[in-house]
Amino acid sequence: MAIRLIEEADDLELHAALTSRSDLDEMLGADVALDVTHPAASAAIVEFATGAGIPIVVGTSGWSSERITEIAQFVRGHDDAGAVLFVPNFSIGSVLGSAFAALAAPYFDSIEIVEAHHAGKVDSPSGTAVRTAELIGEARGDAGPVAAPHADQRARGQLVSGVPVHSLRLSGVTAEQRVIMGGEGETLTISHSTGSQSAYEQGILLALRRAPEATGVVVGLDALLDLGLPGTVA
Ligand SMILES: NC(=O)C1=CN([C@@H]2O[C@H](COP(=O)(O)OP(=O)(O)OC[C@H]3O[C@@H](n4cnc5c(N)ncnc54)[C@H](OP(=O)(O)O)[C@@H]3O)[C@@H](O)[C@H]2O)C=CC1
Numbered sequence: 001m002a003i004r005l006i007e008e009a010d011d012l013e014l015h016a017a018l019t020s021r022s023d024l025d026e027m028l029g030a031d032v033a034l035d036v037t038h039p040a041a042s043a044a045i046v047e048f049a050t051g052a053g054i055p056i057v058v059g060t061s062g063w064s065s066e067r068i069t070e071i072a073q074f075v076r077g078h079d080d081a082g083a084v085l086f087v088p089n090f091s092i093g094s095v096l097g098s099a100f101a102a103l104a105a106p107y108f109d110s111i112e113i114v115e116a117h118h119a120g121k122v123d124s125p126s127g128t129a130v131r132t133a134e135l136i137g138e139a140r141g142d143a144g145p146v147a148a149p150h151a152d153q154r155a156r157g158q159l160v161s162g163v164p165v166h167s168l169r170l171s172g173v174t175a176e177q178r179v180i181m182g183g184e185g186e187t188l189t190i191s192h193s194t195g196s197q198s199a200y201e202q203g204i205l206l207a208l209r210r211a212p213e214a215t216g217v218v219v220g221l222d223a224l225l226d227l228g229l230p231g232t233v234a
């Protein structure tokens, strides 16, 4: 789908389309790279691109904030390193859903995330859920950590920034996320469903067009949408 988008866009030209059997050197000469591969392959691809001074858009999931910080340190330490734009989710609706969750987070002490993906997804929790939980953690500030009672029990999910995340892997699903918040006598649910991969098209094109002018390491399409969320890794 990414290849088709690039080929169809008047202002973009496909330099090379790599597979798992390609030599990363095929990237050389490109103005921008797009990594949508596999969590086990992504680190080497990103390191190659930044080392070669090629700005890269990373859609591949499975990146921890620790690894992103390491990449940010490398980029900061090398003037000629290519910028890295990590995009946990290319869907505008998903990005807005995460932003709305961050906005509401200080007002609800109980917050949990339930994400569902197709059965072929190899990593969990999803990159989107990790990003959403991190935004919630940051947004809470003085409100302190989310209440996550009995979180030591396995069925209570995996804590990300103190937020329990529950992952479902189901046939018949593309990608879904619900952020459920509990307060005094009420709950608020922020829900997003990806019905088709076409949801990613607008975000992929936006990221590819903006990456060449990016500097350092940027996390989240929200940074390009001027939503005012934390996105630039200092
Ligand atoms: N940010 C976002 O909005 C989205 C992110 N994703 C993420 O993108 C990633 C890919 O997802 P999906 O497209 O469903 O996965 P697929 O398994 O369908 O496709 C992965 C592709 O990556 C290629 N590939 C694997 N390893 C390498 C490598 N070392 N070098 C070059 N190419 C490689 C594979 O090629 P080959 O055929 O040779 O194996 C294959 O074409 C996942 O991490 C997923 O979570 C997915 C959707 C949206």
Ligand SMILES: O=C(O)C1=N[C@H](C(=O)O)C[C@H](O)C1
Pocket: 061, 062, 088, 089, 090, 117, 121, 125, 126, 127, 128, 129, 174, 175
């Ligand atoms: O594997 C997928 O399909 C997706 N992965 C990304 C993630 O981990 O959040 C983005 C989207 O949810 C689709």
